[in-house]
Amino acid sequence: MDPNVFSYIEAISNTGFPIVISLYLLNRMEKKVDALVSAIEKLSNTHSLIHKG
Secondary structure (H helix, E strand, C coil): CCHHHHHHHHHHHHHCHHHHHHHHHHHHHHHHHHHHHHHHHHHHHHHHHHHHC
């Protein structure tokens, strides 16, 4: 079995299922928000270059 599975099982038994699910979803969302911020910054830079020239 994957070692991470044991840490998830331990976390569920210690804190409860809803808390573990919330933390998991927040972690996934954070990665997607970081990617979105990066894409917006690139778009902003491209927009600035186009309108300067």
